[in-house]
Amino acid sequence: MGTAASSTPFDTDTLRRGVEGHSATALASLYADDAEIRVVDRNTQPSHPMVLHGRDEIRAMYEDIYSRDMTHKLERCVVEGDHAAYSQSCRYADGIRVFTESMVTLRDGKIAEEILIQAWDE
Template identity: 65%
Template sequence: MGTTARPAFDTEALRRGIEEHTTATLASLYADNAEIRIVDHNTRPSTPKVLHGRDEITMMLDDVYGRDMTHKLEQCVVQGDQVAFTESCRYPGGERVLAESMMTLRDGKIVDQLMIQAWDE
């Protein structure tokens, strides 16, 4: 009896998409029905911002990665169907943003993501 390999999550595509500001690459990592919950000082844990589906997620990615700033994937850990990563960002004036994400995968695609972010003000 053989085993069927599950599709692997493409961590290099995650890195390229983040660091090269390639929204299409990042959007391709999400399942059609994916959901992102975002927690920060504007959207508290009891009322996070929730994005439903790849189209809403792509609009958010276009906004974030269309800004004049650098993005870097600092760490990424994959364990089974779970992925955690840290992303650091910097605006030209030196202001920084730090985001931590925990994601659940199905068939190698992101189906659920919780992002907690903080930034300089």
């Protein structure tokens, strides 16, 4: 997907509210209709990442995540031009921790592409 520099800013406040408030709807609003996420983790390794296409598939992923008994915290978010990066720390009720890093490409202030890498306590 090609992108052009955006004059519309990325809404980092909505990102924080969505992540920390467990709102799949808020997070989905940050994505372009045709957005794509590639997820790399212990189950979907780099040669075979999970790929989600479009806002509906992305919202469904967040609905699944936020249905679990866990907390989420947006640690950092950096936006520069048509790219952003952010990290999250998460904790399940049983103490298991998850950490994620995302690198996104923006188009008109919306996420067009995202690479999400996540790691769990083993």
